[in-house]
Amino acid sequence: MPQTQCTKCGFPSCRAYAEAIALGQANYNQCPPGGAVGVARLAAILTRPRIALNIEHGNERPRPVALIDEAQCIGCTLCIQACPVDAILGAAKQMHTVISALCTGCDLCVAPCPVDCISMVNVTGEKTGWDAWSQAQADQARKQFHARNARLLREKKENDERLLAKAKEKLRAIAGENPLTKEQIDENARKKAIIAAAIARASANKP
Numbered sequence: 001m002p003q004t005q006c007t008k009c010g011f012p013s014c015r016a017y018a019e020a021i022a023l024g025q026a027n028y029n030q031c032p033p034g035g036a037v038g039v040a041r042l043a044a045i046l047t048r049p050r051i052a053l054n055i056e057h058g059n060e061r062p063r064p065v066a067l068i069d070e071a072q073c074i075g076c077t078l079c080i081q082a083c084p085v086d087a088i089l090g091a092a093k094q095m096h097t098v099i100s101a102l103c104t105g106c107d108l109c110v111a112p113c114p115v116d117c118i119s120m121v122n123v124t125g126e127k128t129g130w131d132a133w134s135q136a137q138a139d140q141a142r143k144q145f146h147a148r149n150a151r152l153l154r155e156k157k158e159n160d161e162r163l164l165a166k167a168k169e170k171l172r173a174i175a176g177e178n179p180l181t182k183e184q185i186d187e188n189a190r191k192k193a194i195i196a197a198a199i200a201r202a203s204a205n206k207p
Contacts, residue, residue, distance in 0.1 A: 001014035001015070001017065001018055001031065001034065001038075001138070002014070002031065002033045002034050002038065002104075002130070002133050002138050002141075003104070003138040003139070003141040003142040003145065004033045004104035004105060004106050004133075004141060005084035005085060005104060005106055005141065005145050006032075006033060006084075006104065006105075006106035006107065006108065007106070007108070008030075008031070008032050008033070008057050008058045009026070009030040009031050009057055010026070010030060010057065011026070013084075013145070014142070017030065017031065021042065021046070027051075027054065028042040028043060028046060028048065028051075029042075029051050029052065029053050029054045030054050030057045031053075031057070032053065032055075032057055032058035032059060032060055032061070033063075033104075033105070033129070033133065034129055034130060035053060035060035035128055035129020035130060035131075036052075036053055036060060036129060037129045037130040037131065038129055038130055039051060039052070039053055041130075060128045060129050061128055062122045062123075062124045062125060062126065062127060062128050062132055063105045063122075063123060063124045063127070063128075063132035063133055064105040064107075064120035064121055064122050064123065065098065065100045065103040065105055065120070065121055065123050066079075066087075066088075066098045066103050066105070066107075066109050066110070066118055066119075066120060066121075067098060067118070067119050067120070067121045068088075068096050068097055068098055068117055068118050069117040069118075069119070070095045070096075070097060072115050072116075072117035073090075073095050073096050073115070073117050074093075074114070074115055075090060075091065075092055075093040075094045075095060075096065076092075076113075076114060076115075077090065077091070077092050077096075078112035078113060078114065079096060079109035079112060079113055079118060080096065081112070082108045082109045082111075082112045083106075083108065083109050083148075084104075084106060084108060084145055084148065085102055085103075085104055085106075085141055085144035085145050085148060086102070086144055086147065086148045086151070087099045087102035087103040087104070087144070088109065100123075102140070102141075102144055104137075104141050105120065107120060160202055163202060164199060164202040164203070167195050167198050167199050167202065168199060170195055171192060171195045171196065171199070
């Protein structure tokens with residue numbers, strides 16, 4: 001697999017597509033970035049006949065990279081969130097830019113852009129498929145993809161831990177109050193139950 005993580009095959013990642021092929025759940029001609037050579041490589045691995053690329057998933061093409069019109073960029077970060085290999089640098093309300101050497105040409109950043117300031121630029125001339133991509137680039141893209149997924153999991157864990165700590169602190173604050181009426185006692189009991197349930201859910205979701 002070329003490891004572009006473009007999802008054009010109908011699966012969320014190159015690995016997911018490969019696993020689907022191995023399980024007989026997908027055909028081996030659904031990867032436009034790999035093109036005809038990619039289909040032939042898979043056919044050889046699977047000892048299956050060569051077949052044509054299924055253009056329902058897209059046409060074989062020269063490899064593009066994303067280019068952001070920095071003058072039009074509003075810093076919404078939607079492209080950063082969409083990029084599967086962390087090839088876009090920027091921060092909220094600040095200009096973004098693409099690291100061309102890491103961009104796989106997946107197109108996934110284009111659609112989310114609310115100001116249509118991202119274009120895909122051909123960087124390989126007439127070369128297409130594996131002629132426009134190398135195994136070294138595929139290996140780097142896989143590494144970037146795994147690193148991004150690890151970062152997202154780490155950030156989710158840290159956020160869950162922050163929310164859990166806040167909930168526990170709120171529960172301690174409520175427990176320390178000195179209600180004066182039955183209504184206040186009942187209200188505190190209700191709050192405690194809600195927060196305790198939230199803490200239980202958060203604890204259950206921790207890896």
